[in-house]
Amino acid sequence: MLSNKQLETVSEAPQIKKSSGKRLLLVGNPNSGKSTLFNALTGLNQRIGNFPGVTVEKKTGQLKLGQEKLEVVDLPGTYSLVPRSEDEKVTYEYLIDQNRNDKEEIVVIIADASSLKRNLLLVTQMIDLEYPTILVLNMMDIVERNKQKIDIAGLERELGVPVIPMNARLGKGVSKLKTRIETFDYIPAPKVIERHEEKNQLKNTVDRFKRIKEILAKTYHADGPAKTAESTRKIDKIFTHSVWGFVIFLFILFLIFQAIFSWSTYPMDWIENGFLVFGNWLGGALPEGILNDLLVEGVLAGLGGIVIFIPQIALLFMFIAILEDTGYLARVSYLTDTVLKRFGLNGRSIIPLLGGAACAVPAIMSARTISNKKERLLTIFVTPLISCSARIPVYTLLIALVIPAEKQLLGFNLQGIVMMALYLLGFVAALGTAMLLKYWVKTEERSHFIMELPIYRMPRWKNVGMTIYNKVKVFLFEAGKIIIAVSIVLWVLSSYGPGNKMEAIEQKYEQIEQDPSQELSLTQDQIASEKLEASYAGHIGKFIEPAIRPLGFDWKIGISIITSFAAREVFVGTMATLYSVGDEENTTSIKEKMARATHPSTGEKVYTKATGYSLLIFYAFALQCMATVAIVVKETGGWKWPILQLVYMGALAYFASLLVFQVFS
Amino acid sequence: MNLASCKIGDQVTLEKILDEQLTVQLYSMGCIIGERITLERVAPFGEPMIIRVEDSFISLRKNDAENMIVKQ
Ligand SMILES: Nc1nc2c(ncn2[C@@H]2O[C@H](COP(=O)(O)OP(=O)(O)OP(=O)(O)O)[C@@H](O)[C@H]2O)c(=O)[nH]1
Ligand SMILES: [Mg+2]
Numbered sequence: 001m002l003s004n005k006q007l008e009t010v011s012e013a014p015q016i017k018k019s020s021g022k023r024l025l026l027v028g029n030p031n032s033g034k035s036t037l038f039n040a041l042t043g044l045n046q047r048i049g050n051f052p053g054v055t056v057e058k059k060t061g062q063l064k065l066g067q068e069k070l071e072v073v074d075l076p077g078t079y080s081l082v083p084r085s086e087d088e089k090v091t092y093e094y095l096i097d098q099n100r101n102d103k104e105e106i107v108v109i110i111a112d113a114s115s116l117k118r119n120l121l122l123v124t125q126m127i128d129l130e131y132p133t134i135l136v137l138n139m140m141d142i143v144e145r146n147k148q149k150i151d152i153a154g155l156e157r158e159l160g161v162p163v164i165p166m167n168a169r170l171g172k173g174v175s176k177l178k179t180r181i182e183t184f185d186y187i188p189a190p191k192v193i194e195r196h197e198e199k200n201q202l203k204n205t206v207d208r209f210k211r212i213k214e215i216l217a218k219t220y221h222a223d224g225p226a227k228t229a230e231s232t233r234k235i236d237k238i239f240t241h242s243v244w245g246f247v248i249f250l251f252i253l254f255l256i257f258q259a260i261f262s263w264s265t266y267p268m269d270w271i272e273n274g275f276l277v278f279g280n281w282l283g284g285a286l287p288e289g290i291l292n293d294l295l296v297e298g299v300l301a302g303l304g305g306i307v308i309f310i311p312q313i314a315l316l317f318m319f320i321a322i323l324e325d326t327g328y329l330a331r332v333s334y335l336t337d338t339v340l341k342r343f344g345l346n347g348r349s350i351i352p353l354l355g356g357a358a359c360a361v362p363a364i365m366s367a368r369t370i371s372n373k374k375e376r377l378l379t380i381f382v383t384p385l386i387s388c389s390a391r392i393p394v395y396t397l398l399i400a401l402v403i404p405a406e407k408q409l410l411g412f413n414l415q416g417i418v419m420m421a422l423y424l425l426g427f428v429a430a431l432g433t434a435m436l437l438k439y440w441v442k443t444e445e446r447s448h449f450i451m452e453l454p455i456y457r458m459p460r461w462k463n464v465g466m467t468i469y470n471k472v473k474v475f476l477f478e479a480g481k482i483i484i485a486v487s488i489v490l491w492v493l494s495s496y497g498p499g500n501k502m503e504a505i506e507q508k509y510e511q512i513e514q515d516p517s518q519e520l521s522l523t524q525d526q527i528a529s530e531k532l533e534a535s536y537a538g539h540i541g542k543f544i545e546p547a548i549r550p551l552g553f554d555w556k557i558g559i560s561i562i563t564s565f566a567a568r569e570v571f572v573g574t575m576a577t578l579y580s581v582g583d584e585e586n587t588t589s590i591k592e593k594m595a596r597a598t599h600p601s602t603g604e605k606v607y608t609k610a611t612g613y614s615l616l617i618f619y620a621f622a623l624q625c626m627a628t629v630a631i632v633v634k635e636t637g638g639w640k641w642p643i644l645q646l647v648y649m650g651a652l653a654y655f656a657s658l659l660v661f662q663v664f665s
Numbered sequence: 666m667n668l669a670s671c672k673i674g675d676q677v678t679l680e681k682i683l684d685e686q687l688t689v690q691l692y693s694m695g696c697i698i699g700e701r702i703t704l705e706r707v708a709p710f711g712e713p714m715i716i717r718v719e720d721s722f723i724s725l726r727k728n729d730a731e732n733m734i735v736k737q
Contacts, residue, residue, distance in 0.1 A: 338708055
């Protein structure tokens with residue numbers, strides 16, 4: 001990180017320009033609408049949200065202007081050219097990268113016109129560093145609502161760069177920007193201020209604001225305080241209230257929980273039945289044989305297990321998108337800072353932690369906005385303990401399996417209580433772990449919680465809809481790809497075995513069947529399960545069984561735990577495949593098949609309450625996600641932390657499950 | 666007087682910032698010497714707080730507010 005002394009001493013813009021196309025760099029303060037404009041220019045769907053620090057990495061897209069194809073780069077927001085945190089550093093390092101001189105570049109600075117003074121700081125810094133600049137004044141709708149008046153031509157004259165008013169949300173001004181880009185010809189603007197290298201660098205910033213005030217005196221007029229700020233203040237009287245603020249937050253969490261785990265059961269039942277009907281139809285319609293088995297028992301069983309969770313995933317992401325779009329998340333940061341501080345975290349940590357309920361991977365990346373290295377590291381370390389959307393299928397299936405739907409505790413549905421307890425457990429474990437690490441990780445660095453709270457905005461339903469659509473698509477196709485691959489491999493591994501054991505079993509049963517003296521009490525199920533045990537998958541499972549036996553797990557669960565490393569939701573697909581192989585009439589759901597499963601040696605049920613609870617706890621704690629490990633390697637710059645995390649969470653899962661199994665059995 | 670000792674609703678002028686790192690951060694967010702600041706909210710346990718600078722709302726912790734010298 002740069003020292004403070006380097007404020008404004010950034011080297012000047014890269015000089016050499018070969019003209020093999022153009023590149024637009026979208027730069028600006030956090031939350032000024034860069035990604036909204038990026039989406040409007042490129043037609044892509046970058047994440048947008050109403051809080052500072054949504055974009056934390058460089059994203060590239062393409063813009064077609066007539067014959068020309070331009071590269072467009074969306075960068076994390078930054079207040080100035082002194083990076084305070086990792087996300088701002090991305091922008092800073094990209095801007096000063098002297099090696100990137102393959103294309104002619106135009107810096108499009110997006111300024112929030114409704115707080116022009118603050119936004120002009122970065123603008124004038126960029127102009128003085130001689131970056132070819134176009135200034136976009138975004139949020140003109142808010143400027144209008146606030147009755148603020150901006151003299152565009154005057155500003156153009158004062159700054160010496162093109163200025164384009166815009167409403168990026170509605171796409172107003174985008175075509176004007178495109179035209180301006182086509183005709184853009186860089187004429188160096190006069191320096192806004194004379195920088196004095198020898199002066200205290202902060203003085204330069206003071207000089208800059210002095211000059212900005214002079215410019216605004218000529219070009220900007222406002223009647224009193226902004227209306228949007230006033231209404232935000234009023235809303236905050238409730239939402240950040242010392243008592244009501246917390247009540248509202250808990251109520252919102254409860255509402256989300258209810259929606260995901262209670263309202264969604266209806267569509268889930270429809271999907272489940274639909275898949276059964278379709279599977280049976282397909283099994284009957286296709287010619288008998290290996291392909292039929294592979295499709296119906298392997299792929300369809302695996303996929304059906306996951307598709308039914310779409311309603312829950314969609315609801316979860318709908319709520320997250322709404323929270324992100326309104327500006328409420330920044331208030332949650334404010335409310336939770338004091339508590340999180342005691343655990344070595346920061347109010348900003350709540351955004352990764354809440355995001356972790358969706359998926360730990362982007363959540364861990366969003367920890368980049370936490371400037372204190374220790375707080376960031378702790379946040380990264382504990383985020384995977386928050387129950388993510390991939391655990392939803394596992395929890396839902398297991399809870400339905402071991403807890404009767406009608407069972408009540410203190411008047412509440414027991415299934416719901418256990419589900420909530422799992423989420424709480426994850427959160428408590430995250431805080432507890434942070435507490436432990438707090439004493440272990442040392443830092444000299446000071447910690448701040450200096451964050452801008454954006455004005456409240458209405459969520460845009462189109463954006464919410466797009467988010468749901470994209471997330472469901474990713475869930476289906478990314479998870480679906482893994483599930484299909486795992487299902488196929490697993491189906492092969494469990495349909496074939498080493499040597500000729502499988503054939504031996506078949507022969508044995510054929511003999512039994514033909515021998516009239518034997519009673520024909522052996523069911524198809526028993527043959528299938530004996531064959532499964534003799535298969536390759538059976539051998540692998542049996543090999544690890546001793547290690548997980550004390551937790552109440554059998555070898556099939558062992559296999560699911562292994563395959564779950566690809567992604568946790570694979571658990572359901574694995575179970576579906578393992579219990580479908582050899583099942584001639586595929587008429588029951590996975591849940592029913594698992595409910596019927598017994599230990600072959602003892603005849604006892606496999607999924608007792610003890611095993612079910614133990615397995616739930618295991619999935620709540622274990623870091624069974626390759627993507628998370630990969631992102632932690634990337635974000636922490638090495639293998640030390642991810643390995644520590646893997647071992648720690650693994651041990652936590654193992655011993656917690658052991659305890660739970662012993663208590664309940 | 667420092668900002669931490671102000672009451673909710675107080676409007677003050679920023680006179681001096683005692684910490685350099687804090688100065689850099691606040692300056693880049695448009696909160697400079699001479700600016701009018703309103704203390705909007707204080708969370709339970711005395712921090713964090715929300716201040717208003719022109720039309721922006723910024724959150725701060727107590728130790729940072731203590732480093733901000735203000736006058737009525
Ligand atoms: N009213 C209004 N809101 C806008 C406009 N442009 C963007 N927004 C909203 O402003 C918020 C921030 O938009 P983003 O595009 O995520 O901002 P960003 O600059 O990429 O933010 P970071 O990635 O955090 O730096 C979102 O809630 C947008 O919907 C606009 O022209 N008018
Ligand atoms: Mg962005």
